[in-house]
Amino acid sequence: MEFLSSKIADVQQSPLFYPLLTVSFVLLIHHVVYNVYFHPLAHIPGPIIARISPLWLWYHSYIGDEATVIDNLHEIYGPILLVSPYEVDISDPAAINPIYIAKGGFPKAPCYANFDIDGHKTIFSTTDPEYRSPRAKAVVGLFSTKAIKENEDKLYGCVDRMVSRLESEKKKGKVDILNLCRSLAVDAVSTHLFAQNYNGVSESGGTLSASAFVDTFVAVGRFFYLPNLLFLWLEWGTEKVLGDVNTATSFEVVEKFVEGLVDRAVPSKNGNYPGRLLEVGLSKDEVKVQCKDLIFAGTDSTGMNMATMCRQLVLNPEKYFLPTLLFLYRVNEFRYKRLYTELQTNNSLPESSIQEIQSLTYLSAVIRETLRISMANPTRLPHIVPSSGFNLQNTHIPAGTVVGCSGYSLHFNPKVFPEPHAFKPERWLENVTSEMNTSFFAWGAGNRACIARNLATTELYMAAERLILSRVLEGAKSEGEVEIFEWFNSCVKGEGIELVW
Numbered sequence: 001m002e003f004l005s006s007k008i009a010d011v012q013q014s015p016l017f018y019p020l021l022t023v024s025f026v027l028l029i030h031h032v033v034y035n036v037y038f039h040p041l042a043h044i045p046g047p048i049i050a051r052i053s054p055l056w057l058w059y060h061s062y063i064g065d066e067a068t069v070i071d072n073l074h075e076i077y078g079p080i081l082l083v084s085p086y087e088v089d090i091s092d093p094a095a096i097n098p099i100y101i102a103k104g105g106f107p108k109a110p111c112y113a114n115f116d117i118d119g120h121k122t123i124f125s126t127t128d129p130e131y132r133s134p135r136a137k138a139v140v141g142l143f144s145t146k147a148i149k150e151n152e153d154k155l156y157g158c159v160d161r162m163v164s165r166l167e168s169e170k171k172k173g174k175v176d177i178l179n180l181c182r183s184l185a186v187d188a189v190s191t192h193l194f195a196q197n198y199n200g201v202s203e204s205g206g207t208l209s210a211s212a213f214v215d216t217f218v219a220v221g222r223f224f225y226l227p228n229l230l231f232l233w234l235e236w237g238t239e240k241v242l243g244d245v246n247t248a249t250s251f252e253v254v255e256k257f258v259e260g261l262v263d264r265a266v267p268s269k270n271g272n273y274p275g276r277l278l279e280v281g282l283s284k285d286e287v288k289v290q291c292k293d294l295i296f297a298g299t300d301s302t303g304m305n306m307a308t309m310c311r312q313l314v315l316n317p318e319k320y321f322l323p324t325l326l327f328l329y330r331v332n333e334f335r336y337k338r339l340y341t342e343l344q345t346n347n348s349l350p351e352s353s354i355q356e357i358q359s360l361t362y363l364s365a366v367i368r369e370t371l372r373i374s375m376a377n378p379t380r381l382p383h384i385v386p387s388s389g390f391n392l393q394n395t396h397i398p399a400g401t402v403v404g405c406s407g408y409s410l411h412f413n414p415k416v417f418p419e420p421h422a423f424k425p426e427r428w429l430e431n432v433t434s435e436m437n438t439s440f441f442a443w444g445a446g447n448r449a450c451i452a453r454n455l456a457t458t459e460l461y462m463a464a465e466r467l468i469l470s471r472v473l474e475g476a477k478s479e480g481e482v483e484i485f486e487w488f489n490s491c492v493k494g495e496g497i498e499l500v501w
Contacts, residue, residue: 106403111224111228181304219491342361365429370460
Protein backbone atom coordinates (compact mmCIF):
# COMPACT_ATOMS: atom_id res chain seq x y z
CA MET A 1 0.00 0.00 0.00
CA GLU A 2 2.87 2.38 0.87
CA PHE A 3 4.60 1.44 -2.37
CA LEU A 4 1.46 2.30 -4.38
CA SER A 5 1.04 5.60 -2.55
CA SER A 6 4.66 6.42 -3.29
CA LYS A 7 4.24 5.72 -7.00
CA ILE A 8 1.12 7.91 -7.16
CA ALA A 9 3.00 10.72 -5.46
CA ASP A 10 5.85 10.35 -7.97
CA VAL A 11 3.43 10.61 -10.88
CA GLN A 12 1.77 13.69 -9.40
CA GLN A 13 5.17 15.38 -9.01
CA SER A 14 6.00 14.86 -12.68
CA PRO A 15 6.04 18.14 -14.65
CA LEU A 16 3.77 16.50 -17.28
CA PHE A 17 1.08 15.37 -14.85
CA TYR A 18 -1.06 18.50 -14.63
CA PRO A 19 -0.72 19.49 -18.33
CA LEU A 20 -1.80 15.98 -19.35
CA LEU A 21 -4.64 16.05 -16.84
CA THR A 22 -5.80 19.40 -18.23
CA VAL A 23 -5.63 18.19 -21.84
CA SER A 24 -7.56 15.02 -20.95
CA PHE A 25 -10.25 17.06 -19.24
CA VAL A 26 -10.55 19.43 -22.22
CA LEU A 27 -10.78 16.52 -24.64
CA LEU A 28 -13.50 14.89 -22.51
CA ILE A 29 -15.54 18.11 -22.44
CA HIS A 30 -15.07 18.50 -26.19
CA HIS A 31 -16.24 14.92 -26.75
CA VAL A 32 -19.35 15.39 -24.61
CA VAL A 33 -20.29 18.75 -26.16
CA TYR A 34 -19.71 17.47 -29.70
CA ASN A 35 -21.74 14.27 -29.21
CA VAL A 36 -24.62 16.06 -27.50
CA TYR A 37 -24.91 19.08 -29.81
CA PHE A 38 -22.93 18.63 -33.05
CA HIS A 39 -22.72 14.90 -33.82
CA PRO A 40 -24.51 13.78 -37.04
CA LEU A 41 -26.93 11.87 -34.76
CA ALA A 42 -27.46 14.73 -32.30
CA HIS A 43 -30.99 15.28 -33.67
CA ILE A 44 -32.02 11.69 -32.75
CA PRO A 45 -33.70 11.62 -29.29
CA GLY A 46 -32.22 9.51 -26.54
CA PRO A 47 -30.60 9.64 -23.10
CA ILE A 48 -27.46 11.75 -22.79
CA ILE A 49 -25.46 8.84 -21.40
CA ALA A 50 -26.06 6.90 -24.62
CA ARG A 51 -24.78 9.85 -26.67
CA ILE A 52 -21.50 9.99 -24.78
CA SER A 53 -20.34 6.37 -24.83
CA PRO A 54 -21.39 2.87 -25.99
CA LEU A 55 -20.57 1.63 -22.48
CA TRP A 56 -24.19 2.23 -21.47
CA LEU A 57 -25.45 -0.10 -24.21
CA TRP A 58 -22.73 -2.67 -23.56
CA TYR A 59 -23.63 -2.72 -19.85
CA HIS A 60 -27.32 -3.37 -20.42
CA SER A 61 -26.53 -5.98 -23.04
CA TYR A 62 -24.22 -7.74 -20.58
CA ILE A 63 -26.63 -7.80 -17.64
CA GLY A 64 -29.45 -8.93 -19.91
CA ASP A 65 -32.10 -6.22 -19.63
CA GLU A 66 -31.34 -4.37 -22.86
CA ALA A 67 -34.63 -5.04 -24.66
CA THR A 68 -36.76 -3.98 -21.68
CA VAL A 69 -34.74 -0.85 -20.94
CA ILE A 70 -34.77 0.27 -24.56
CA ASP A 71 -38.48 -0.46 -24.93
CA ASN A 72 -39.18 1.71 -21.88
CA LEU A 73 -37.09 4.49 -23.42
CA HIS A 74 -39.18 4.31 -26.59
CA GLU A 75 -42.15 5.29 -24.45
CA ILE A 76 -40.28 8.46 -23.45
CA TYR A 77 -38.42 9.42 -26.61
CA GLY A 78 -40.51 7.89 -29.41
CA PRO A 79 -39.98 5.14 -31.99
CA ILE A 80 -36.56 6.36 -33.23
CA LEU A 81 -34.10 6.14 -30.34
CA LEU A 82 -30.36 6.75 -30.01
CA VAL A 83 -28.86 3.93 -27.94
CA SER A 84 -25.14 4.61 -28.46
CA PRO A 85 -23.10 7.33 -30.18
CA TYR A 86 -23.45 5.47 -33.49
CA GLU A 87 -26.49 3.18 -33.09
CA VAL A 88 -30.24 3.76 -33.41
CA ASP A 89 -33.03 1.42 -32.29
CA ILE A 90 -36.36 1.70 -34.15
CA SER A 91 -39.67 0.37 -32.84
CA ASP A 92 -41.72 1.39 -35.90
CA PRO A 93 -42.56 -1.62 -38.13
CA ALA A 94 -42.38 0.73 -41.14
CA ALA A 95 -38.59 0.45 -40.78
CA ILE A 96 -38.55 -3.32 -41.42
CA ASN A 97 -38.97 -3.11 -45.19
CA PRO A 98 -36.19 -0.61 -45.94
CA ILE A 99 -33.72 -2.06 -43.41
CA TYR A 100 -34.20 -5.77 -44.09
CA ILE A 101 -36.15 -6.36 -47.29
CA ALA A 102 -36.09 -3.68 -50.04
CA LYS A 103 -33.26 -4.21 -52.56
CA GLY A 104 -31.79 -6.90 -50.33
CA GLY A 105 -31.84 -4.70 -47.22
CA PHE A 106 -29.01 -2.80 -45.56
CA PRO A 107 -25.68 -4.60 -44.93
CA LYS A 108 -25.34 -6.47 -41.63
CA ALA A 109 -23.34 -4.75 -38.90
CA PRO A 110 -19.74 -5.88 -38.25
CA CYS A 111 -20.65 -7.14 -34.76
CA TYR A 112 -22.15 -10.29 -36.32
CA ALA A 113 -18.54 -11.47 -36.68
CA ASN A 114 -18.66 -12.12 -32.93
CA PHE A 115 -20.67 -15.24 -33.82
CA ASP A 116 -17.92 -16.68 -36.01
CA ILE A 117 -16.89 -20.19 -34.94
CA ASP A 118 -13.33 -21.52 -34.75
CA GLY A 119 -12.08 -18.68 -36.94
CA HIS A 120 -14.64 -19.36 -39.70
CA LYS A 121 -17.57 -17.23 -40.72
CA THR A 122 -20.94 -18.99 -40.92
CA ILE A 123 -24.02 -18.55 -43.09
CA PHE A 124 -25.46 -16.58 -40.17
CA SER A 125 -22.45 -14.57 -39.01
CA THR A 126 -20.99 -13.40 -42.30
CA THR A 127 -21.65 -9.83 -43.41
CA ASP A 128 -20.46 -10.54 -46.97
CA PRO A 129 -23.29 -11.47 -49.41
CA GLU A 130 -20.78 -13.02 -51.84
CA TYR A 131 -19.49 -15.31 -49.10
CA ARG A 132 -22.98 -16.28 -47.97
CA SER A 133 -24.63 -16.78 -51.35
CA PRO A 134 -23.01 -20.06 -52.58
CA ARG A 135 -23.28 -21.62 -49.12
CA ALA A 136 -26.92 -20.67 -48.62
CA LYS A 137 -27.86 -21.73 -52.16
CA ALA A 138 -26.23 -25.11 -51.62
CA VAL A 139 -28.43 -25.99 -48.64
CA VAL A 140 -31.59 -23.90 -49.03
CA GLY A 141 -33.42 -26.74 -50.79
CA LEU A 142 -33.30 -28.79 -47.59
CA PHE A 143 -35.49 -26.18 -45.90
CA SER A 144 -38.18 -26.21 -48.58
CA THR A 145 -41.71 -27.36 -47.82
CA LYS A 146 -41.26 -30.22 -50.28
CA ALA A 147 -38.08 -31.52 -48.62
CA ILE A 148 -39.61 -31.30 -45.14
CA LYS A 149 -42.77 -33.07 -46.32
CA GLU A 150 -40.69 -35.93 -47.75
CA ASN A 151 -39.09 -36.39 -44.34
CA GLU A 152 -42.32 -36.05 -42.38
CA ASP A 153 -42.40 -39.58 -40.96
CA LYS A 154 -38.90 -39.30 -39.49
CA LEU A 155 -39.68 -35.89 -37.97
CA TYR A 156 -42.87 -37.26 -36.42
CA GLY A 157 -40.77 -40.11 -35.06
CA CYS A 158 -38.62 -37.57 -33.21
CA VAL A 159 -41.72 -35.87 -31.82
CA ASP A 160 -43.33 -39.15 -30.74
CA ARG A 161 -40.19 -40.15 -28.85
CA MET A 162 -40.25 -36.81 -27.05
CA VAL A 163 -43.94 -37.26 -26.07
CA SER A 164 -43.21 -40.77 -24.83
CA ARG A 165 -40.28 -39.46 -22.77
CA LEU A 166 -42.50 -36.75 -21.30
CA GLU A 167 -45.13 -39.34 -20.37
CA SER A 168 -42.45 -41.30 -18.54
CA GLU A 169 -40.69 -38.34 -16.90
CA LYS A 170 -43.85 -36.68 -15.59
CA LYS A 171 -44.39 -39.64 -13.24
CA LYS A 172 -41.54 -38.17 -11.21
CA GLY A 173 -43.73 -35.11 -10.63
CA LYS A 174 -41.51 -32.54 -12.31
CA VAL A 175 -40.06 -32.09 -15.82
CA ASP A 176 -37.69 -29.49 -17.22
CA ILE A 177 -39.68 -28.92 -20.40
CA LEU A 178 -37.00 -26.59 -21.84
CA ASN A 179 -34.40 -29.36 -21.68
CA LEU A 180 -36.81 -31.86 -23.25
CA CYS A 181 -37.78 -29.44 -26.03
CA ARG A 182 -34.13 -28.70 -26.73
CA SER A 183 -33.56 -32.44 -27.00
CA LEU A 184 -36.37 -32.73 -29.54
CA ALA A 185 -35.06 -29.72 -31.47
CA VAL A 186 -31.55 -31.13 -31.88
CA ASP A 187 -32.99 -34.52 -32.85
CA ALA A 188 -35.24 -32.98 -35.49
CA VAL A 189 -32.58 -30.76 -37.04
CA SER A 190 -30.01 -33.57 -37.12
CA THR A 191 -32.48 -36.11 -38.47
CA HIS A 192 -33.69 -33.87 -41.28
CA LEU A 193 -30.51 -32.03 -42.27
CA PHE A 194 -27.77 -34.51 -41.35
CA ALA A 195 -29.69 -37.77 -41.94
CA GLN A 196 -28.45 -38.89 -38.52
CA ASN A 197 -30.39 -38.51 -35.29
CA TYR A 198 -28.44 -36.92 -32.43
CA ASN A 199 -30.71 -38.95 -30.11
CA GLY A 200 -30.91 -36.24 -27.48
CA VAL A 201 -34.36 -37.36 -26.30
CA SER A 202 -33.02 -40.86 -25.68
CA GLU A 203 -30.04 -39.75 -23.59
CA SER A 204 -30.02 -40.98 -20.03
CA GLY A 205 -29.45 -38.59 -17.18
CA GLY A 206 -30.65 -35.05 -16.71
CA THR A 207 -29.43 -32.37 -19.09
CA LEU A 208 -29.02 -32.70 -22.86
CA SER A 209 -25.34 -33.35 -23.65
CA ALA A 210 -25.32 -30.49 -26.18
CA SER A 211 -26.78 -27.95 -23.75
CA ALA A 212 -23.52 -26.54 -22.38
CA PHE A 213 -22.25 -26.22 -25.97
CA VAL A 214 -25.40 -24.31 -26.92
CA ASP A 215 -25.33 -22.17 -23.77
CA THR A 216 -21.77 -21.08 -24.50
CA PHE A 217 -22.85 -19.59 -27.82
CA VAL A 218 -25.95 -18.07 -26.23
CA ALA A 219 -23.65 -16.32 -23.75
CA VAL A 220 -21.79 -14.70 -26.65
CA GLY A 221 -24.84 -12.44 -26.91
CA ARG A 222 -23.76 -10.65 -23.74
CA PHE A 223 -20.93 -9.11 -25.75
CA PHE A 224 -22.68 -8.90 -29.12
CA TYR A 225 -22.12 -5.18 -29.71
CA LEU A 226 -18.42 -5.12 -28.82
CA PRO A 227 -15.81 -4.41 -31.52
CA ASN A 228 -14.56 -7.77 -32.75
CA LEU A 229 -10.98 -7.43 -31.48
CA LEU A 230 -12.17 -6.48 -27.99
CA PHE A 231 -14.67 -9.34 -28.11
CA LEU A 232 -11.98 -11.88 -29.03
CA TRP A 233 -9.77 -10.84 -26.11
CA LEU A 234 -12.72 -10.93 -23.73
CA GLU A 235 -13.87 -14.31 -25.02
CA TRP A 236 -10.38 -15.72 -24.54
CA GLY A 237 -10.18 -14.37 -21.00
CA THR A 238 -13.67 -15.59 -20.10
CA GLU A 239 -12.89 -19.07 -21.37
CA LYS A 240 -9.69 -19.22 -19.32
CA VAL A 241 -11.37 -18.03 -16.12
CA LEU A 242 -14.88 -19.53 -16.37
CA GLY A 243 -14.35 -22.67 -18.43
CA ASP A 244 -15.51 -25.85 -16.68
CA VAL A 245 -15.47 -29.59 -17.15
CA ASN A 246 -19.16 -29.84 -18.17
CA THR A 247 -18.70 -27.30 -20.95
CA ALA A 248 -15.55 -28.97 -22.20
CA THR A 249 -17.29 -32.36 -22.21
CA SER A 250 -20.29 -30.94 -24.10
CA PHE A 251 -18.01 -29.45 -26.75
CA GLU A 252 -16.24 -32.79 -27.11
CA VAL A 253 -19.54 -34.64 -27.60
CA VAL A 254 -20.75 -32.21 -30.27
CA GLU A 255 -17.33 -32.16 -31.94
CA LYS A 256 -17.28 -35.95 -32.15
CA PHE A 257 -20.81 -36.04 -33.59
CA VAL A 258 -19.97 -33.41 -36.21
CA GLU A 259 -16.66 -35.02 -37.16
CA GLY A 260 -18.46 -38.28 -37.83
CA LEU A 261 -21.05 -36.51 -39.98
CA VAL A 262 -18.51 -34.74 -42.14
CA ASP A 263 -16.15 -37.71 -42.46
CA ARG A 264 -19.02 -39.88 -43.72
CA ALA A 265 -20.60 -37.20 -45.93
CA VAL A 266 -20.54 -37.75 -49.68
CA PRO A 267 -20.24 -34.55 -51.74
CA SER A 268 -23.52 -34.20 -53.63
CA LYS A 269 -25.84 -31.36 -54.59
CA ASN A 270 -28.74 -33.60 -53.54
CA GLY A 271 -27.11 -34.98 -50.40
CA ASN A 272 -27.43 -34.05 -46.74
CA TYR A 273 -26.32 -30.70 -45.30
CA PRO A 274 -22.57 -31.43 -45.03
CA GLY A 275 -22.59 -33.27 -48.37
CA ARG A 276 -24.04 -30.26 -50.19
CA LEU A 277 -21.49 -27.91 -48.64
CA LEU A 278 -18.62 -30.24 -49.58
CA GLU A 279 -19.98 -30.33 -53.13
CA VAL A 280 -19.52 -26.56 -53.56
CA GLY A 281 -15.87 -26.81 -52.52
CA LEU A 282 -15.87 -25.99 -48.81
CA SER A 283 -13.12 -27.52 -46.69
CA LYS A 284 -14.02 -30.15 -44.13
CA ASP A 285 -13.03 -27.76 -41.34
CA GLU A 286 -15.47 -25.13 -42.55
CA VAL A 287 -18.25 -27.67 -43.09
CA LYS A 288 -17.82 -28.78 -39.48
CA VAL A 289 -18.20 -25.18 -38.39
CA GLN A 290 -21.37 -24.72 -40.46
CA CYS A 291 -22.81 -27.90 -38.89
CA LYS A 292 -21.95 -26.71 -35.36
CA ASP A 293 -23.65 -23.39 -36.07
CA LEU A 294 -26.75 -25.23 -37.22
CA ILE A 295 -26.81 -27.40 -34.09
CA PHE A 296 -26.58 -24.30 -31.91
CA ALA A 297 -29.23 -22.28 -33.76
CA GLY A 298 -31.59 -25.20 -34.35
CA THR A 299 -31.45 -26.32 -30.74
CA ASP A 300 -31.64 -23.00 -28.91
CA SER A 301 -34.34 -20.96 -30.65
CA THR A 302 -36.65 -23.87 -31.48
CA GLY A 303 -36.25 -25.34 -28.01
CA MET A 304 -37.18 -22.01 -26.44
CA ASN A 305 -40.18 -21.54 -28.73
CA MET A 306 -41.45 -25.05 -28.07
CA ALA A 307 -41.00 -24.82 -24.30
CA THR A 308 -42.83 -21.48 -24.31
CA MET A 309 -45.72 -23.08 -26.20
CA CYS A 310 -45.94 -25.95 -23.68
CA ARG A 311 -45.85 -23.57 -20.73
CA GLN A 312 -48.48 -21.25 -22.17
CA LEU A 313 -50.83 -24.15 -22.92
CA VAL A 314 -50.39 -25.36 -19.35
CA LEU A 315 -51.11 -21.86 -18.02
CA ASN A 316 -54.12 -21.51 -20.34
CA PRO A 317 -55.73 -24.98 -20.54
CA GLU A 318 -58.96 -23.51 -21.93
CA LYS A 319 -57.01 -22.79 -25.10
CA TYR A 320 -56.80 -26.45 -25.95
CA PHE A 321 -59.25 -28.45 -23.81
CA LEU A 322 -62.35 -27.63 -21.79
CA PRO A 323 -64.15 -30.21 -19.63
CA THR A 324 -67.89 -30.50 -20.33
CA LEU A 325 -69.04 -28.65 -17.19
CA LEU A 326 -66.72 -25.74 -17.91
CA PHE A 327 -67.99 -25.66 -21.48
CA LEU A 328 -71.48 -24.86 -20.21
CA TYR A 329 -70.19 -21.66 -18.67
CA ARG A 330 -67.77 -20.74 -21.43
CA VAL A 331 -69.82 -21.16 -24.63
CA ASN A 332 -68.28 -18.03 -26.12
CA GLU A 333 -64.87 -19.66 -25.89
CA PHE A 334 -66.05 -21.95 -28.69
CA ARG A 335 -66.48 -19.22 -31.27
CA TYR A 336 -63.35 -20.92 -32.52
CA LYS A 337 -62.68 -24.57 -31.93
CA ARG A 338 -60.31 -25.25 -29.11
CA LEU A 339 -57.09 -26.81 -30.17
CA TYR A 340 -57.84 -30.31 -28.94
CA THR A 341 -61.23 -30.39 -30.65
CA GLU A 342 -59.83 -29.04 -33.91
CA LEU A 343 -57.03 -31.61 -34.05
CA GLN A 344 -59.23 -34.51 -32.99
CA THR A 345 -61.89 -33.61 -35.54
CA ASN A 346 -59.34 -33.32 -38.34
CA ASN A 347 -57.70 -36.66 -37.55
CA SER A 348 -61.07 -38.45 -37.50
CA LEU A 349 -61.84 -37.44 -41.10
CA PRO A 350 -61.38 -39.85 -44.02
CA GLU A 351 -57.78 -39.81 -45.20
CA SER A 352 -58.69 -37.94 -48.38
CA SER A 353 -60.28 -35.12 -46.34
CA ILE A 354 -57.64 -34.61 -43.63
CA GLN A 355 -56.15 -31.14 -43.80
CA GLU A 356 -52.47 -30.33 -43.49
CA ILE A 357 -51.91 -29.28 -39.88
CA GLN A 358 -50.48 -25.94 -41.00
CA SER A 359 -53.85 -25.07 -42.52
CA LEU A 360 -55.75 -25.63 -39.25
CA THR A 361 -57.09 -22.28 -38.06
CA TYR A 362 -56.77 -22.42 -34.29
CA LEU A 363 -53.53 -24.39 -34.29
CA SER A 364 -51.99 -21.78 -36.60
CA ALA A 365 -53.13 -19.04 -34.24
CA VAL A 366 -51.52 -20.86 -31.29
CA ILE A 367 -48.22 -21.21 -33.17
CA ARG A 368 -48.21 -17.58 -34.26
CA GLU A 369 -49.00 -16.35 -30.75
CA THR A 370 -46.27 -18.61 -29.35
CA LEU A 371 -43.72 -17.08 -31.73
CA ARG A 372 -44.91 -13.58 -30.84
CA ILE A 373 -44.54 -14.06 -27.11
CA SER A 374 -41.57 -16.46 -26.94
CA MET A 375 -38.70 -13.96 -27.29
CA ALA A 376 -36.16 -16.52 -28.42
CA ASN A 377 -34.34 -13.55 -30.01
CA PRO A 378 -35.50 -10.42 -28.19
CA THR A 379 -32.93 -7.82 -29.19
CA ARG A 380 -32.20 -5.71 -32.23
CA LEU A 381 -30.93 -7.15 -35.54
CA PRO A 382 -28.35 -4.45 -36.41
CA HIS A 383 -27.63 -3.36 -39.97
CA ILE A 384 -25.71 -0.38 -41.41
CA VAL A 385 -27.30 2.55 -43.22
CA PRO A 386 -25.86 2.67 -46.77
CA SER A 387 -24.23 5.67 -48.44
CA SER A 388 -27.59 7.06 -49.57
CA GLY A 389 -28.73 7.56 -45.95
CA PHE A 390 -32.11 6.61 -44.54
CA ASN A 391 -35.25 8.66 -43.96
CA LEU A 392 -38.07 7.57 -41.65
CA GLN A 393 -40.87 9.67 -40.15
CA ASN A 394 -39.25 12.85 -41.48
CA THR A 395 -36.05 11.92 -39.63
CA HIS A 396 -32.80 11.56 -41.55
CA ILE A 397 -30.38 8.89 -40.35
CA PRO A 398 -26.97 9.35 -41.96
CA ALA A 399 -24.86 6.74 -43.74
CA GLY A 400 -22.79 4.47 -41.53
CA THR A 401 -25.25 4.52 -38.63
CA VAL A 402 -26.04 1.12 -37.12
CA VAL A 403 -29.84 0.71 -37.12
CA GLY A 404 -32.17 -2.13 -36.25
CA CYS A 405 -35.53 -3.31 -34.96
CA SER A 406 -36.09 -5.71 -32.06
CA GLY A 407 -38.71 -8.38 -31.67
CA TYR A 408 -39.34 -7.28 -28.08
CA SER A 409 -40.50 -3.76 -28.94
CA LEU A 410 -42.45 -4.89 -32.00
CA HIS A 411 -44.20 -7.88 -30.38
CA PHE A 412 -45.02 -6.22 -27.06
CA ASN A 413 -46.37 -2.94 -28.42
CA PRO A 414 -49.74 -2.52 -26.61
CA LYS A 415 -51.07 -0.27 -29.40
CA VAL A 416 -50.67 -3.14 -31.86
CA PHE A 417 -51.18 -6.10 -29.50
CA PRO A 418 -53.52 -5.17 -26.60
CA GLU A 419 -52.47 -6.95 -23.39
CA PRO A 420 -49.20 -7.78 -25.14
CA HIS A 421 -47.84 -10.14 -22.48
CA ALA A 422 -51.04 -12.24 -22.43
CA PHE A 423 -51.20 -15.44 -24.48
CA LYS A 424 -54.20 -14.86 -26.76
CA PRO A 425 -54.25 -16.95 -29.92
CA GLU A 426 -57.68 -15.46 -30.65
CA ARG A 427 -56.05 -12.16 -31.58
CA TRP A 428 -54.92 -13.85 -34.83
CA LEU A 429 -58.44 -15.05 -35.73
CA GLU A 430 -60.45 -11.87 -36.01
CA ASN A 431 -59.81 -8.20 -36.59
CA VAL A 432 -56.22 -8.92 -37.60
CA THR A 433 -54.74 -5.58 -38.60
CA SER A 434 -52.07 -4.97 -41.20
CA GLU A 435 -49.88 -3.54 -38.44
CA MET A 436 -50.09 -6.84 -36.54
CA ASN A 437 -48.74 -8.66 -39.56
CA THR A 438 -46.02 -6.11 -40.32
CA SER A 439 -44.96 -6.11 -36.64
CA PHE A 440 -44.50 -9.89 -36.57
CA PHE A 441 -40.72 -10.31 -36.51
CA ALA A 442 -40.08 -13.77 -35.07
CA TRP A 443 -37.76 -14.83 -37.91
CA GLY A 444 -36.36 -11.48 -38.95
CA ALA A 445 -37.18 -10.38 -42.49
CA GLY A 446 -35.84 -10.34 -46.04
CA ASN A 447 -33.19 -12.55 -47.60
CA ARG A 448 -31.25 -12.66 -44.30
CA ALA A 449 -34.22 -13.96 -42.33
CA CYS A 450 -33.74 -17.28 -40.53
CA ILE A 451 -32.91 -19.84 -43.24
CA ALA A 452 -34.43 -22.66 -41.14
CA ARG A 453 -37.77 -20.99 -40.36
CA ASN A 454 -39.82 -23.53 -42.37
CA LEU A 455 -38.28 -26.45 -40.52
CA ALA A 456 -38.55 -24.75 -37.12
CA THR A 457 -42.20 -23.86 -37.73
CA THR A 458 -43.01 -27.39 -38.85
CA GLU A 459 -41.46 -28.76 -35.66
CA LEU A 460 -43.74 -26.51 -33.61
CA TYR A 461 -46.85 -27.66 -35.48
CA MET A 462 -45.92 -31.32 -35.16
CA ALA A 463 -45.06 -31.02 -31.47
CA ALA A 464 -48.31 -29.17 -30.72
CA GLU A 465 -50.35 -31.79 -32.54
CA ARG A 466 -48.83 -34.79 -30.78
CA LEU A 467 -48.68 -33.15 -27.33
CA ILE A 468 -52.31 -32.06 -27.44
CA LEU A 469 -53.76 -35.27 -28.87
CA SER A 470 -51.82 -37.34 -26.32
CA ARG A 471 -53.17 -35.06 -23.55
CA VAL A 472 -49.81 -35.50 -21.82
CA LEU A 473 -49.87 -31.88 -20.62
CA GLU A 474 -53.15 -32.17 -18.76
CA GLY A 475 -52.82 -31.74 -15.03
CA ALA A 476 -49.51 -29.91 -15.34
CA LYS A 477 -48.78 -26.61 -13.61
CA SER A 478 -46.11 -24.01 -14.20
CA GLU A 479 -45.08 -22.37 -10.97
CA GLY A 480 -43.52 -18.92 -10.85
CA GLU A 481 -42.44 -16.59 -13.60
CA VAL A 482 -39.94 -17.37 -16.32
CA GLU A 483 -37.34 -14.62 -16.52
CA ILE A 484 -34.78 -14.28 -19.27
CA PHE A 485 -31.47 -12.62 -19.93
CA GLU A 486 -32.29 -10.48 -22.94
CA TRP A 487 -29.21 -11.34 -24.98
CA PHE A 488 -29.20 -11.81 -28.75
CA ASN A 489 -30.42 -15.34 -28.04
CA SER A 490 -32.41 -15.23 -24.83
CA CYS A 491 -31.25 -17.28 -21.86
CA VAL A 492 -33.68 -18.48 -19.21
CA LYS A 493 -32.52 -17.51 -15.74
CA GLY A 494 -31.97 -20.76 -13.90
CA GLU A 495 -31.57 -22.49 -17.31
CA GLY A 496 -34.83 -24.42 -17.06
CA ILE A 497 -38.61 -24.17 -17.44
CA GLU A 498 -40.26 -26.65 -15.10
CA LEU A 499 -43.72 -28.19 -15.37
CA VAL A 500 -45.11 -29.86 -12.26
CA TRP A 501 -47.75 -32.59 -11.99
